[in-house]
Amino acid sequence: MNMLQLERMKNDNGFIAALDQSGGSTPKALAIYGIPKEAYADDTEMFQLVHDMRSRIMESPVFTKERILAAILFEKTMDSKVDGKYSADYLWVTKGILPILKVDKGLLDLENGVQLMKPIPNLDDLLSRAKERHIFGTKMRSVIKEANKIGIKAIIDQQFEIGKAIAAAGFVPILEPEIDIHMADKAAAEEILKQEILEHLKTLDANCLVMFKxxxxxxxxxxxxxxKQPNVVRTVALSGGYSRKESNEKLARNPKLIASFSRALTEGLNVNQSEEEFNNMLDESIQSIYDASIK
Incomplete structure (x- = not known):
């Protein structure tokens, strides 16, 4: 583990840019960016277009370490290059921004009010490649749709089991048990979730460090x-479908919680914007999210 990166994640101001749309969410992300499905013939072209979008964001002069701590990458992004460097090296060496890798493979069908992660085949091989690519941490997402104690416990069991293996391999895992913002009983689900997380944190060795999204x-x-728990490096918030304005307002009311936004970060960006228009829009987005993260 890179201790300089760890100290930066623990102590510095800023937020995490989520640039990790996977195969399932990429068409929607491209459509919002102004690229319809008709513009690409297959997955190869689709992934190239979304990499071009991510590269444009990362290479922007307003995408800097002063406001952005880290960026979460999709696996294909990790294996692709930005300005001649592998994405993680570009982020850290050129920009001073920590690279984080999304490792989950999507969600299982709904059961007990939740969607567990699908199995992650060849996780050891993926982590080995991530080490070669100089990745700092990982991220993996599950979804809670009901305040169901059995389901929420199953999600936290799974997140911690895999998270421990990732931490043992030398990375800082981000555990992401997302709660659906449209739930009628969202507050009840949050109460169950918090208690499960606190109980599971008691089981960690002192040297096992984790983050939460x-x-x-x-x-x-x-x-x-x-x-405040000693094993927790940082806790970050996802926007989950809230607009950037709503997300920032909610985030600002939660001291020490910082953003890890995806849709809220890229809201307003369009493939047809000039570089000046694009950079101005991105600068406005980054500044508003940064301001909410440091309150």
């Missing part, structure tokens, strides 16, 4: 107790 809570400062 959690849906913006109904009760302000709700996750403060998690943030």
């Amino acid at each position: 959690l849906t913006l809570p109904e009760v302000d400062n709700f996750y403060e107790e998690i943030m």
Whole structure:
């Protein structure tokens, strides 16, 4: 583990840019960016277009370490290059931004009110490649759709089991048990989730470090107790479908919780914008999210 990177993640101001749309979410991300499905013939062309979008964001002069701590990458992005360097090296060496890798392979069908992660085949091989590519940490997502104690416990069991293996391999895993923002009983699900996380944190060895990526809570400062645990490097928030304005307003009411936004970050960006228009829009987005993250 790179201790300089770890200290930066623990202590520096900023937020995490989520640039990790996978195969399932890429068409929607491209459509919002102004590229319809008719513009590409197959997955190869689709992934090239989304890499071009991500590269444009990363190479922008406003995408800097002063406001951005880290960026989450999709596996194909990790294996692709930006300005002649592998993406993680471009981020860290050129920009001073920590590279994080999305490792999950999508979600299983709904059971007990939740969607567990699909099995992650060849995780050891993926982590070995990630080490070669100089990745700092990982991220993996599950989804909670009901305040179901059995389902939520199953999600946290799975997240911690895999997270421990990732930490043992020398990375800082981000555990992401997302709560659907449209749930009628969202606050009840958050209460169950917090208690499960706190119980599982008691089982970790002192040298096992983790992060959490959690849906913006109904009760302000709700996750403060998690943030204070010695094994927790940082806790970040996902936008989960809220607009950037809503996300920032909610985030600003949660001290020490920082952003890890995807849709809220890229909102307003378009493939047809001039470089000046694109950079101005991205600068406005980054500044608003940064401001909300440091309050």
